[in-house]
Amino acid sequence: MEYSLIVYKKVRPFIKFKSLTxxxxxxxxxxxxxxxxxxxxxxxxxxxxKPGTCPVSDVITTCECNLDLITCNGDYQCPGSQKCCSYGxxxxxxxxxxxxxxxxxxxxxSQPKVTGPCKxxxxxxxxxxxxxxxxxxxYGGCQGNKNNFETKKACQNRCQRKSYKP
Numbered sequence: 001m002e003y004s005l006i007v008y009k010k011v012r013p014f015i016k017f018k019s020l021t022x023x024x025x026x027x028x029x030x031x032x033x034x035x036x037x038x039x040x041x042x043x044x045x046x047x048x049x050k051p052g053t054c055p056v057s058d059v060i061t062t063c064e065c066n067l068d069l070i071t072c073n074g075d076y077q078c079p080g081s082q083k084c085c086s087y088g089x090x091x092x093x094x095x096x097x098x099x100x101x102x103x104x105x106x107x108x109x110s111q112p113k114v115t116g117p118c119k120x121x122x123x124x125x126x127x128x129x130x131x132x133x134x135x136x137x138x139y140g141g142c143q144g145n146k147n148n149f150e151t152k153k154a155c156q157n158r159c160q161r162k163s164y165k166p
Contacts, residue, residue, distance in 0.1 A: 048075065048076060049075050049083075050075040050078070050081060050082075050083050050098065051081075051098070051100070052081070052083060052098025052099055052100045053083075053098060053099050053107065054083055054085030054086070054096065054098065054099070055085065055096060055097075055098070055099050071093060071094045071095065072084035072093050072094065072095050073093070077095070078095035079095065081097070081098065082095040082096060082097055082098070083095070083096060083098040085098075108127075108145075108146040108147055108158065108159070109127045109129060109147065109158065109159035110129055110147075111145045111146060111147035112145070112147070113126045113128070113135075113137050113147065114143070114144045114145050114147075114148070115137065115138060115139055115140045115144070116139060116140035116141065116142045116143040116144045117140060117142065117143055118140035118141040118142040118143070119140060119141075120139070120140055120141030120142075121138050121140075122138065122139045122140075122141055123136060123138065123139075124136070124137055124138070124139040124148050124149060124150065125137070125148075125149045125150075125151065125152045125154070125155040126147045126148060126149070126155065127147055127149075127155055127158070127159035127160065129159075132160060133160065134149070134152050134155035134156050134159065134160055136152070147159075
């Protein structure tokens with residue numbers, strides 16, 4: 001019978017940890033780095049907005065936000081020409097096909113209130129997108145824009161989104 005002597009060499013770790021807590025801390029930092037790298041925008045595309053505007057829903061709802069319903073945080077996370085747009089409660093997001101406006105053309109309901117330089121005093125209504133309401137203003141009679149409606153009803157039919165509580 002032959003016997004061989006096998007000598008095992010004790011391998012020393014590349015990094016010496018003085019305690020288990022230090023090792024856990026380093027692993028945690030590395031894990032956080034990996035997670036952050038996954039969600040960071042690609043280089044050169046940080047916050048780059050794609051052309052077009054988000055479609056406007058006919059309905060605004062008021063409800064609690066659910067972070068599970070956020071599928072994108074910026075246009076760079078959407079495939080192709082899609083944009084990251086809010087919907088529903090306003091805090092939900094998803095990638096959608098944008099509405100393409102002609103270059104330099106602002107959608108009617110996003111245009112500012114313009115009274116014009118003329119001196120007439122014509123009662124008109126304009127859509128204020130900040131308040132989501134059609135508001136009265138005095139139009140001078142010339143050089144206004146398309147956000148200028150003869151009646152409140154015409155303004156509401158064109159621009160105002162319906163609001164409800166679930």
